[in-house]
Amino acid sequence: MGKRYDVAIVGSGPAGLSAAVNAKIRNKEIILFGYSDLSNKLIKAPKINNYLGFPNITGQELKENFQRHMEAMDIEITTERINSIYAMGDYFVLMANEKMYEAKAVILATGMEYTKPLKGEVEFLGRGVGYCATCDAPLYKGKVVTVIGYNKEAEEEANYVSELAQKLYYIPVYNGDYKLSDKIEVIKDKPVEVKGENIVTALELANSTLKTDGVFILKDSISPGQLVPGLEMEEGHIKVDRNMKTNLKGCFAAGDCIGKPYQYIKAAGEGLIAALSAVSYVDSMR
Amino acid sequence: MRQIGDSTFIEEVENYQGVAVIDFWAAWCGPCKMLAPIFEELNNELGDKIKFAKVNVDENPTVTNKYRIASIPTILIFKNGTVAETLIGFRPKQEIKTLLEKYV
Numbered sequence A: 001m002g003k004r005y006d007v008a009i010v011g012s013g014p015a016g017l018s019a020a021v022n023a024k025i026r027n028k029e030i031i032l033f034g035y036s037d038l039s040n041k042l043i044k045a046p047k048i049n050n051y052l053g054f055p056n057i058t059g060q061e062l063k064e065n066f067q068r069h070m071e072a073m074d075i076e077i078t079t080e081r082i083n084s085i086y087a088m089g090d091y092f093v094l095m096a097n098e099k100m101y102e103a104k105a106v107i108l109a110t111g112m113e114y115t116k117p118l119k120g121e122v123e124f125l126g127r128g129v130g131y132c133a134t135c136d137a138p139l140y141k142g143k144v145v146t147v148i149g150y151n152k153e154a155e156e157e158a159n160y161v162s163e164l165a166q167k168l169y170y171i172p173v174y175n176g177d178y179k180l181s182d183k184i185e186v187i188k189d190k191p192v193e194v195k196g197e198n199i200v201t202a203l204e205l206a207n208s209t210l211k212t213d214g215v216f217i218l219k220d221s222i223s224p225g226q227l228v229p230g231l232e233m234e235e236g237h238i239k240v241d242r243n244m245k246t247n248l249k250g251c252f253a254a255g256d257c258i259g260k261p262y263q264y265i266k267a268a269g270e271g272l273i274a275a276l277s278a279v280s281y282v283d284s285m286r
Numbered sequence B: 001m002r003q004i005g006d007s008t009f010i011e012e013v014e015n016y017q018g019v020a021v022i023d024f025w026a027a028w029c030g031p032c033k034m035l036a037p038i039f040e041e042l043n044n045e046l047g048d049k050i051k052f053a054k055v056n057v058d059e060n061p062t063v064t065n066k067y068r069i070a071s072i073p074t075i076l077i078f079k080n081g082t083v084a085e086t087l088i089g090f091r092p093k094q095e096i097k098t099l100l101e102k103y104v
């Protein structure tokens, strides 16, 4: 196991960056996860007129300013996608594919880019609906499984599960050539609703219905409630108090992921508050 | 931690008068590994009032199917032999503890 950071920040938009700057100023050992391009929502903005101090700036320019600020403060971005965060009690474990990181406090600044859940998806989660096919595959030995894939990586998982399952349907939600084993039946139709009684029995599509024991939904981005098991949500956003505290001890959140309005300077301000709360939490642990 | 399974489940859980907490797990499951130390801690804190045990789903298909375990980890809380509570997926320690405290 590597070292235990004071604060792990997930997300490299204005909320995450502002949190990183402020935690670093207070001499905390931080790790910041995100993308070298910081945030797609920054690059895409044609003109920004409501970020105080930078009238009439483009998103690209603001991004470059943010990057210079990070360099000046010696803050590096660890370009890894965090898949799950486990609240262990006095610390957190953050998983990025096969890698594991530990931190005393976590700041969630993941933005709001995840796709809406399907009808029935949340209701049947763990009762036939899953997000990690390879994880739960052995439980579906000899059963019928449907994989809804939002990206190419989903194909690999589908191939693996098809070796165990009796039958596997693959529903691609993207275009391209599919590298799938011959045993898999590809269905080009739009998923509408997961159905069942106590457990999943079928997946309804726009033009047909599949009888299935399990449905795996493999997306690019996951909602915070899935990212951090046990995290309390409220109307699609992470529930926080004025200090950006979530229901989990040591876990804070900032930016679009905690609610509207979706704006840069609000995100940055919340990142600051979250960082200060995380710093005092870490200090109180000693 | 006590491991139970197909051959002992009826005696250990279904015929048990009291509260039993069962963790369904497998060696290949990452979140199960994360839950394991938390389950141990809870056993140390509440083990004198509640029975804690684990079931390896790979080795015990009968109970795994009977309780329709479709995702692991799954924690089942039994009261006098019947399921009173189901927790699917990793749960933070505090959440499990708060739930268990209702039963002690």
Ligand SMILES: Cc1cc2nc3c(=O)[nH]c(=O)nc-3n(C[C@H](O)[C@H](O)[C@H](O)COP(=O)(O)OP(=O)(O)OC[C@H]3O[C@@H](n4cnc5c(N)ncnc54)[C@H](O)[C@@H]3O)c2cc1C
Binding pocket: A010, A011, A012, A013, A014, A015, A016, A033, A034, A035, A038, A039, A040, A041, A042, A044, A045, A046, A047, A048, A049, A050, A051, A080, A081, A082, A083, A109, A110, A111, A112, A221, A227, A254, A255, A256, A257, A261, A262, A263, A264, A265, A267
């Ligand atoms: C075209 C456009 C124009 C806009 N114009 C304006 C404007 O003029 N003024 C204004 O104030 N606002 C504007 N906005 C809104 C603004 O972009 C958002 O409010 C702001 O970016 C929110 O910042 P954030 O830090 O909360 O999240 P984001 O900027 O969304 O950043 C989150 C980052 O975290 C990453 N991330 C998410 N999950 C993980 C994970 N599990 N692991 C690692 N990294 C992860 C994401 O990929 C992303 O890079 C505009 C938005 C768009 C799309």
